[in-house]
Amino acid sequence: MNGTSGQKFLWLILITVIIAIPFVAGSYVVSVMSFVAIFGGLALGMGLLLEQAGMFSLAHPTWFGLGGYVSGILAVRGIAPPWLGTIFGAVFVGIISYLIGAPLLRLKGYYLACATFGLLLIVEITMGQLGTLTGGNEGLMGIPSFSVGPFVLETDVHYYYLSWVLCLGCLWFLHNLMDSRMGRAIKSFNDSEVAAKSMGINVPWYKLKVFILTAVMASMIGSVYTFYLRFMEPSILGFPLLVELVTMVIIGGGKTFYGPLLGSFVVMWLRELIHLSLGGFLPRMSAQVDALFFGIIIIVILIFMPGGLSGWMDRLLYLGRRTFGKAGE
Amino acid sequence: MNDILLDVSGLSKHFGGILALNQVSFSLKKGSVTSLIGPNGAGKTTFINVVTGIHAPDSGEIHYQGEDLVGMEAHLVASKGIGRTFQLVELFGSLSVLENTMVGCHTNSRASMLSCGFALPAARKEERRIRDEAMASLMLVGLEKRAFDPISKLPLGERKLVGVARALSMKPKFLMLDEPVGGLAAHEIKNLVELIHQLVSKGLTILVVEHNMPFIMFLSEKVIVLNEGAKIAEGAPQEVRTNEKVIKAYLGEEV
Numbered sequence: 001m002n003g004t005s006g007q008k009f010l011w012l013i014l015i016t017v018i019i020a021i022p023f024v025a026g027s028y029v030v031s032v033m034s035f036v037a038i039f040g041g042l043a044l045g046m047g048l049l050l051e052q053a054g055m056f057s058l059a060h061p062t063w064f065g066l067g068g069y070v071s072g073i074l075a076v077r078g079i080a081p082p083w084l085g086t087i088f089g090a091v092f093v094g095i096i097s098y099l100i101g102a103p104l105l106r107l108k109g110y111y112l113a114c115a116t117f118g119l120l121l122i123v124e125i126t127m128g129q130l131g132t133l134t135g136g137n138e139g140l141m142g143i144p145s146f147s148v149g150p151f152v153l154e155t156d157v158h159y160y161y162l163s164w165v166l167c168l169g170c171l172w173f174l175h176n177l178m179d180s181r182m183g184r185a186i187k188s189f190n191d192s193e194v195a196a197k198s199m200g201i202n203v204p205w206y207k208l209k210v211f212i213l214t215a216v217m218a219s220m221i222g223s224v225y226t227f228y229l230r231f232m233e234p235s236i237l238g239f240p241l242l243v244e245l246v247t248m249v250i251i252g253g254g255k256t257f258y259g260p261l262l263g264s265f266v267v268m269w270l271r272e273l274i275h276l277s278l279g280g281f282l283p284r285m286s287a288q289v290d291a292l293f294f295g296i297i298i299i300v301i302l303i304f305m306p307g308g309l310s311g312w313m314d315r316l317l318y319l320g321r322r323t324f325g326k327a328g329e
Numbered sequence: 330m331n332d333i334l335l336d337v338s339g340l341s342k343h344f345g346g347i348l349a350l351n352q353v354s355f356s357l358k359k360g361s362v363t364s365l366i367g368p369n370g371a372g373k374t375t376f377i378n379v380v381t382g383i384h385a386p387d388s389g390e391i392h393y394q395g396e397d398l399v400g401m402e403a404h405l406v407a408s409k410g411i412g413r414t415f416q417l418v419e420l421f422g423s424l425s426v427l428e429n430t431m432v433g434c435h436t437n438s439r440a441s442m443l444s445c446g447f448a449l450p451a452a453r454k455e456e457r458r459i460r461d462e463a464m465a466s467l468m469l470v471g472l473e474k475r476a477f478d479p480i481s482k483l484p485l486g487e488r489k490l491v492g493v494a495r496a497l498s499m500k501p502k503f504l505m506l507d508e509p510v511g512g513l514a515a516h517e518i519k520n521l522v523e524l525i526h527q528l529v530s531k532g533l534t535i536l537v538v539e540h541n542m543p544f545i546m547f548l549s550e551k552v553i554v555l556n557e558g559a560k561i562a563e564g565a566p567q568e569v570r571t572n573e574k575v576i577k578a579y580l581g582e583e584v
């Protein structure tokens with residue numbers, strides 16, 4: 001492929017736009033774009049699991065929330081500063097996801113989905129019950145701002161940049177990964193597990209590694225989210241976030257490494273659009289209106305572009321290349 | 330003794346009430362081409378699956394270069410230099426032709442998940458080496474022009490050749506081809522025969538499961554015939570062809 005120079009150019013444009021936004025746009029755009037980065041980064045790992053590795057794990061909000069809780073609690077109690085807490089959270093989630101993944105990943109398809117969904121509910125309820133440690137159902141309060149040594153992140157713009165550094169870091173990592181021997185191995189066992197094993201790929205071990213990797217990514221994003229809101233509650237790591245992530249993966253398309261981030265962008269801004277246009281006369285129904293709109297969009301996407309937006313764009317690119325000369329070599 | 334690559338003895342495997350392999354024993358010489366034939370359901374593919382560790386045998390022994398393969402997991406068997414193709418091709422549909430072939434290089438590459446993700450220099454260097462090796466495998470089967478096509482654009486014959494290229498990327502010492510010529514055009518079959526001879530002259534040992542009789546007669550030094558899971562004949566192609574048990578198995582008994 002001649003993609004490398006074109007890809008570098010796209011990366012450059014993306015990074016430039018991300019850096020420029022706070023200088024040209026107001027605080028409203030900056031705060032929506034921060035959430036695009038946070039939930040987009042989270043959806044990237046979810047898309048990798050669901051669509052590329054074929055592992056129907058629904059526990060992604062759990063890793064996000066656990067990372068947030070661990071780093072938040074450590075910071076509230078003054079045990080570890082936020083940056084160190086983020087690392088501790090990631091290590092903690094890595095260990096837990098290993099212990100849980102090792103037995104659970106023997107399950108496939110819907111059975112894995114059921115088991116991981118059970119995990120999601122159990123962790124959500126447990127966080128609500130551990131009153132003194134987690135603040136119970138009222139939530140964890142008094143979380144300090146994110147800081148590294150003397151540098152304290154205070155404004156929305158600071159968190160905007162932190163979120164995007166993490167999100168683009170995840171995007172870059174997954175881009176490299178999926179274009180390597182490991183990425184090909186991950187896609188191969190989704191296509192034919194028998195053939196993958198016969199090529200020397202240790203399928204159960206790789207599944208576990210992908211599971212841990214995406215859990216650790218989710219955990220770090222969860223920590224940033226917690227320090228941004230300076231608040232954490234059990235319902236954040238529950239069912240609504242799961243639905244939101246799946247929506248992003250379906251709309252953006254999980255077969256490409258960047259699709260879920262695109263999905264996050266579309267979902268976040270569509271929601272703002274819906275609220276701006278309908279919020280005036282349906283003020284109490286916003287969640288239901290959201291659900292209705294996204295339900296319709298998911299159906300339309302699944303019928304007309306089953307690969308999501310990114311799959312559709314890839315297909316256009318492929319057709320364009322075939323029609324207008326052989327740029328493919 | 331030292332020129333024996335694979336030695337199986339008393340190999341049995343049943344699925345439910347069906348005995349797919351029944352006390353099969355034979356050995357393969359290094360650098361030889363052997364054909365495994367038999368009517369449908371004779372246990373040919375089961376044999377490959379048992380040797381490669383996809384299925385565990387009920388009883389029997391498999392010695393490969395003096396090492397016991399029974400109970401070894403499939404990915405470890407592959408890392409010993411045992412490559413295979415599949416009757417139903419089993420290519421990776423989400424990868425291009427070249428990428429499929431690159432997966433074959435998995436056993437002779439090392440880069441970890443983290444070094445791949447962070448694109449460390451060692452991983453990138455290895456990636457270039459894998460790409461070159463896979464391209465070389467594609468050239469062996471004559472598909473280098475198809476390298477960047479998705480698998481779905483290829484006809485069945487070319488897909489089978491991608492399967493062969495993918496197995497060759499493993500740099501195997503022992504290669505099992507499961508019905509490689511079904512769907513291939515005449516000139517492709519001729520090229521495949523040439524390729525097999527060329528590989529064998531370099532010391533590769535090959536076991537071919539096939540139905541195409543002229544291909545087998547022309548290709549193999551030895552033919553092994555399975556029927557209902559049991560070995561009923563073994564010998565040079567001409568001997569086997571005139572063997573009465575073999576004729577009965579293929580044509581049925583007279584009533």
